[in-house]
Amino acid sequence: MAEKRISGYDSLVRKCYRSGGYVFARRAGGVPGNGESCRLARLASNENPTPPSPLAVEMGYRALQEANRYPDERMEELTSALSEFHGPYHFVTGVGMDGVIETVIRILVEPGEKVAISVPTFSYYSLAALAQGASVINIPRNPDFSVDIPGFITQANGAKISFLCTPNNPTGTVTGPDDVEKILTEISGILFLDNAYVEFCDRDYRALMAAHENLIIGRTFSKAYSLAGLRVGYAFVPEWLVPIYMRAATPFTLNAVSAAAAIGALRDPGHVHEAVGRVKRLREEVFEKCRFPVTPSGANFVMVDVSPMTGKEVAGCLADAGVLVRSCESFPCLGEHYIRVSIGEEWENTRFLDAINAL
Numbered sequence: 001m002a003e004k005r006i007s008g009y010d011s012l013v014r015k016c017y018r019s020g021g022y023v024f025a026r027r028a029g030g031v032p033g034n035g036e037s038c039r040l041a042r043l044a045s046n047e048n049p050t051p052p053s054p055l056a057v058e059m060g061y062r063a064l065q066e067a068n069r070y071p072d073e074r075m076e077e078l079t080s081a082l083s084e085f086h087g088p089y090h091f092v093t094g095v096g097m098d099g100v101i102e103t104v105i106r107i108l109v110e111p112g113e114k115v116a117i118s119v120p121t122f123s124y125y126s127l128a129a130l131a132q133g134a135s136v137i138n139i140p141r142n143p144d145f146s147v148d149i150p151g152f153i154t155q156a157n158g159a160k161i162s163f164l165c166t167p168n169n170p171t172g173t174v175t176g177p178d179d180v181e182k183i184l185t186e187i188s189g190i191l192f193l194d195n196a197y198v199e200f201c202d203r204d205y206r207a208l209m210a211a212h213e214n215l216i217i218g219r220t221f222s223k224a225y226s227l228a229g230l231r232v233g234y235a236f237v238p239e240w241l242v243p244i245y246m247r248a249a250t251p252f253t254l255n256a257v258s259a260a261a262a263i264g265a266l267r268d269p270g271h272v273h274e275a276v277g278r279v280k281r282l283r284e285e286v287f288e289k290c291r292f293p294v295t296p297s298g299a300n301f302v303m304v305d306v307s308p309m310t311g312k313e314v315a316g317c318l319a320d321a322g323v324l325v326r327s328c329e330s331f332p333c334l335g336e337h338y339i340r341v342s343i344g345e346e347w348e349n350t351r352f353l354d355a356i357n358a359l
């Protein structure tokens with residue numbers, strides 16, 4: 001009976017997550033947004049709880065007023081805003097970083113070719129590679145979730161493209177630029193370095209672009225920049241990839257509103273800085289106060305080992321307390337005893353800590 005209730009809650013969590021919490025709230029007798037007590041703590045998908053920068057909103061609004069016109073096909077304004085922000089690199093853009101990953105795999109991988117993935121990690125690499133008919137090799141991390149560098153190099157041998165996520169989703173583990181460079185110099189294929197959460201750690205991987213023609217660094221506006229709903233991703237790419245990508249991508253990789261809002265977000269670094277500061281402070285609080293082991297994290301989330309309970313059970317109990325977290329049992333090579341918890345607002349963090357410490 002207990003089993004059944006918990007698995008019911010798990011699907012409820014998933015439903016809540018999709019419907020923005022209304023299902024849970026209705027059952028709890030509240031309306032989301034109507035006071036903290038019946039508001040859900042939405043800590044399941046690593047979103048930024050801070051709304052977008054007012055400048056992003058204003059620029060998106062202005063673009064919307066001119067939405068009768070097609071956007072610039074080459075996304076030149078966004079690309080030059082990226083150059084202004086990062087320096088003279090080569091960029092491609094996509095509908096979220098997911099869109100960039102899909103296009104990169106479609107243009108570089110032939111059916112039957114090998115794609116290597118450092119696991120446990122974000123599942124979209126493998127989904128996109130399998131959709132292209134690739135043969136996917138999972139390269140397991142060390143027991144502490146650091147990357148086994150020699151093991152990675154050996155097993156990525158012969159792969160057309162390899163995926164490495166730092167800070168890694170869902171573990172939060174940071175692999176430093178020196179280790180990434182060791183991999184880059186040893187492998188024959190391309191390395192896709194996923195930097196979706198890089199703003200939350202104090203590492204900079206961009207300098208690696210200069211010396212490596214086989215490196216792609218993926219970035220997104222969905223996390224630190226608070227624009228998940230607008231779907232804006234981009235990547236630092238070697239120059240040779242730009243024309244191939246442009247030929248293969250849909251004619252307008254992004255819509256005008258998303259592109260304009262992203263430019264606005266880039267021009268308001270103070271807004272991001274504030275969100276990052278909050279994440280670092282509250283992440284520290286979780287490390288100090290959570291009574292379960294928390295894996296060191298450089299991201300806007302932490303992974304918690306809830307053994308001997310399963311992630312699914314704990315996600316169910318936390319949902320009961322109005323806290324939505326992600327159970328990690330679906331991540332390959334991780335086991336079933338972990339949850340992933342986003343760092344949200346102060347009250348969300350507090351509610352999460354109270355709820356998990358009361359288990």
Ligand SMILES: *Cc1c(COP(=O)(O)O)cnc(C)c1O
Binds near residue numbers: 168
């Ligand atoms: C969120 C996330 C992305 C991409 O997000 P988009 O919203 O598609 O830009 C990419 N990689 C990882 C590891 C993520 O967690």
